Amino acid sequence: MSRLYDTVEPAVVDDEMLKKAVEEQGPKDEAGRIAKQEGIDYWDVLSLRLDFRNILKIDNLWQFKELTKLQLDNNIIEKIEGLDALVNLRWLDLSFNNIEVIEGLNHLSKLEDLTLFNNRISRLENMDSLSALHVLSLGNNKVNQLDNLIYLRRFQNLRTLNLSGNPVCEDPGYKLFTVAYLSHLVYLDFRLIDEETRQKAHSLYENKLGELMHNEQQARSALLEEKRKAKELESHKATYVEFLNGPNLFDAMYKEDPEGNKLSMLPGIQDILKEFREKFVDFCYKIFEYGTKEYDRRSHEVKEFNTCMDDAKHENKKMATEHIDKFENYKKKLFSELLTSNDPDIQEQKVSEYNSEVSQLWDTVMGFEMQLVDQLEETIKDFERNLTDMMSQFVEHVQGLISQLRDLENVHNEKLLEMCMLVLEKVVKNEMSEELPEDLRMLFVDKDTIVNAIGASHDVHLVKIDNREDEIVTRSSGWISSLMQSIHRAECLRNRQRVIEISNFVEHLRDEIDSFDLSEVVRA
Structure with missing residues (x-):
């Protein structure tokens, strides 16, 4: 248009x-x-x-x-x-x-x-x-x-x-x-x-709608399941042992291991691989279960810490409020007396008394704040010490379990090497070369070739295990560092705001008496 x-x-x-x-x-x-x-x-x-x-x-x-x-x-x-x-x-x-x-x-x-x-x-x-x-x-x-x-x-x-x-x-x-x-x-x-x-x-369109609605329901169910898994994964990540409640680590070892995949085609190797996989995954489950339990323990410690901090702040604020309320009542009474008094000497005395009370209130409330700072600082230190101990125990225990994963890998590697040496003898004697796939047969040309292949596979597996261990140690340490930094930063900000709040309040009290026009009271 x-x-x-x-x-x-x-x-x-x-x-x-x-x-x-x-x-x-x-x-x-x-x-x-x-x-x-x-x-x-x-x-x-x-x-x-x-x-x-x-x-x-x-x-x-x-x-x-x-x-x-x-x-x-x-x-x-x-x-x-x-x-x-x-x-x-x-x-x-x-x-x-x-x-x-x-x-x-x-x-x-x-x-x-x-x-x-x-x-x-x-x-x-x-x-x-x-x-x-x-x-x-x-x-x-x-x-x-x-x-x-x-x-x-x-x-x-x-x-x-x-x-x-x-x-x-x-x-x-x-x-x-x-x-x-x-x-x-x-x-x-x-x-x-x-x-x-x-x-x-x-x-x-009844029939077509029925089919469409069925497909939509399946899609919705799949989406809900995907969201559930994503939410579950997020919760597992907080434990630092995500993906260890299954064969993920084992599968990852072989995913980037071409030599190991070739060797898995050896006649008679399947039973050895199955046993290795079952034991390996079982230890992974143990790491996952322990990590989940320790996460719950850490979460409880954090919750108790936050409750303790909140209770201390609440109690401190309550004490300060009581003194401020008491002063407010005193202030109302004093201002009332100033309004009814025509004697300049009495007025000056009461103004001086008021300023002294304000100074005393400043000392009291600020003293409460300093007391709270010391109390919270000690609480934070205890919390950090407890959390560090808990995380150290967690890491130490997990490293012990991971070392058993390495032991399993070492035992499997020795069995594999032993089996390959037997196969190499048969290949040299032309007793089973026809039974081996072409890719696998190329590894059995001599002893050095097969040993190098087994060593390369073994190295890949150990690197995967080491990387997973390093990741757990690094992330857990980083969490404590980040958490404590945020706690110290929040407490520093709270203290700064509280001091400003007290200062402004006391300044306001002093301004009130300074702006009180005593000359008007005298003339009245």
Whole structure:
């Protein structure tokens, strides 16, 4: 559709345009004059109209973080972009533009009403994050595939859909197909969907819907299982022994071990490999179980520490509050006496007494804070010492179990070497060369070749085991260091804020007496 302003130079969404738009839509008369003088904070704007402005590119809207309604219709916009910051947007009008692809909406999870009427869109896509979508207007576009409408099944809150004017509407089965597959709709192309149409659509597509719903249920179950595993993995990572509750480490050893994989094809090796694998995985399970138990113990220690810290802060604050309340009562009584006294000497005496009490309050409350600092410092030291001991025990025990994994690998390596020497003797005597695969036969040309192959395989396995041990030691040590740094940083910040708070409060008390006009009291 051509527009009268198509020949006009495309406009840029700059600060001048935004300021003008906000002022146009803001308060009028005296309120508008005041707002213009004081300036309008874009963060406070909830609704914005940028229609009929010949805008080509959406830009510079990042300041409108609280915006809930945005009109960008009747422009020449070609691409949906620049909307990521508008996370509170609920209503968006992009009708009468030149948009070809639905995109750039990933951050608009609160969007309820989306209008893309009269554009050049041919496919429904890229709207997965719009879970709150209630109204969708896509009339007068180029959507032409009936099956593409199934994409809208994911929007369970969608009640109003307009696709009129799209090629897909010319399909004889369009209406019944849409009603059947989008059963949550109430209005389709400006018309209320009646019960008779629903029943007819359901009957017509009952079998296909059943299959689709079954597939969707399987997909949902798979997604839930994937999320469950991801959540489980995150919890396992905190124990530092993730992936050790199965054959992962064993499989990893052979994944990058070409020589070991060749040797696994030796006749009679399967029983030895099976025994090796079972024992290896069993020890991995022991590491995992121990790591999980120790994680629970550490978590309990951290929880007890936090409770102890909170209790100490609460008790300290309670003591300080009691003294402050007592002073407030004293202050009210003293100010009342000052108001009723006309004797300058008595007034001066009471002011001096007040300042002494303020100083005493400062000493008391600040003393409580210093007392708390010492108490918390001792608690933190004890906690760090306990946690370090726990982690040292954990690492030491895990290293002991991992050393048994190395022992298993060493025993397996010796058995493998022994078996290969026997096979080499037979190969030299031409007793079994025909039984060996070509890749494996190439290793048995002489003793040095087979020994080197077995050694290379053994080295790969030991490196994998060593790397896993190093990872556990490094991550556990890093956790303690990071945790203690954050605790010390938080306590330092708390103390600094508390000292400032006490200082400001005492300064306020002194200002109160300084601003108390005794001359007015005398004249009264």
